[in-house]
Every structure is written in structure tokens, then in C-alpha cells.
Amino acid sequence: MDWIYLIIAGLFEMAGVVSINRLHKKKNWQSLLFLLVTFGGSFLFLSLAMKTLPMGTAYAIWTGIGASGGAILGMMFYNEPKDWKRLFFITLIIAAAVGIKLIS
Template sequence: MNWIFLIIAGLFEVGFTTSMKMSNNFTNHKWTAAFIACISLSFYLINMATRTIPLGTAYAVWTGLGAAGTVIVGAYFFNEPLSMARLFFIATLVGSVIGLKVVS
């Protein structure tokens, strides 16, 4: 169950980074509220996950999922470049996250 908490925490990390961008330096109150909700839920869920998952593993998975998800959101919604090199390193990151799950 704690791995599920960790994966959902990573998704909320993508939510808070996206909301932060959309908030326009926290001047858009709807997106600022979404940022606060997402970051609160993300931290709560990673805290729950670290009950049984080692802290270093949980943090690496959380940031890896958040980073990969944020790159994908940036490319899809904000037209940020998605070169072959970026795709390679995202795949490496996701592979590392899977590897941490396997060895934990």
C-alpha cells in the first residue's frame, strides 16, 4: 500500500509543479489553491510511504516520478522541447525508479 501512496505522491508532485507554472507567480488564486492542495497531498503521501519504504528510496522515486511527469507535462501542454536526448534520460530515470522498487 505504501508504494501506491508513493506513486500518488509523485503524481501530486507533477500537479504542484504544473500548478506553480499556471499560477503566474501565485497571482492566479485558482492555480495557487491547486498548488497548495497538491503540494500538501504530495508531502502527506510521501510521509505515509516512508513508514515502510526507506527514506532514500522513497525520495528518489518521488522526485524521479515528479521530474519525468513534469517533463512530459511541459512538452505536451507548454510546448517545451522533447529531444531524443531528453527522452533517453527520462527513460533512464524511469528505469532507475523501477530498479529501486525491485531492490527494495
Template sequence: MAWIFLLIAGLGEMSGMFFLKLSDGFRKGKPAIAALVSGITSFYFLSLSLKELPIGTAYGIWTGIGSAGTVLLGMLIFKEEASFRRIFFIGCIISGVVGLKLVS
């Protein structure tokens, strides 16, 4: 169950960043509230995962999901640059996350 909680936490991190972008510096109310709720949800599920997983592994995977997922969201939804280098380094983050999962 800890791994599912960690995945939910990572997805919460991604959605929090997505809504933070839409909130325009917390000037738009609904996206700002959604960003806060997503952040709280993310931390809550991260805390649940930490009951069973080592902190270094959980934090690394949580930030990896959030980082890689947010960059991909930016490229897909906000039309941010999708250069070879960006995609290569996202792959590096993903391979690090997979590596952490394999050794845990």
C-alpha cells in the same frame, strides 16, 4: 499500500508543478491554491509511504516520478522541446526508479 501512497505522492508532485506553472508566479489565485494543495497532498502521502519504505528508496522514486512526469507534462501540454536527448534522459530517470523498486 506504501507503494500506492508513494505513487499518489509522485502524482501530487507532478500536479503541483503543473499548477505552479499556471499560477504565473503565484499571481493567479486558483492555480496557486491548487499548487499548494497538491504540494501538501504530495508530502502527506510521501510521509505515509515512509512508514514502510526506506527513506532513500521512497525519496528517489518520489522525485523520479515528479521529475520525469513534469518534463513529460511540459512537453505534452506546454509544448516544450521534445528532443532525443531529453527523452533519453527521462528514460534514464524512469529506469532508475524501476531499479529502486526492484531492489526494495
């Protein structure tokens, strides 16, 4: 269950990254509320995962999901660059997260 919590935390982190962009574009209370809920959910599920997972492993996977997912969502929905170098390094982040999972 701890790995499921960690994946949910990462998905909330991805939504939190999107909510920063949303708040930047629309400075209203709904955008702020979305930001607070998404990052709140992210920290809640991260803390649940860390009850059994080592801190270093949980944090590395959580940030990897958030960073790579945020970059991918930016490319999909906000017309951020999609060049091969960017995709290569996102792949490295994901590969590192999978590698950490495999050795944990």
C-alpha cells in the same frame, strides 16, 4: 499500500509542477490554492509511504516520478522541446526509479 501511497505522492508532485507553471502565468488565488493542495497532497502521501519504506528509496522514487512526469507534461501541454536527448534522459530517470523498486 505503501507503494500505492508513493505513486499517489508522485502524481501529486507532477500536478504540483504544473501548478507552479499555472501560478506563474495566472497570479490569482485559485492558482495559489491549486499549488498548495497539490504539494500538500504530495507531502501527505509521501509521509504515509515513508512509514514503511526506507527514506532514500521513497525520496528517490518520489522525485523520479515528479521530475520525469513534470517534464513529460511540459512536452505534452506546454510545447517544451521533445528532442531525443531529453527523452533519453527522462527514460534514464524512469529506469533508475524502476531499478530502485526492484532492489527494495
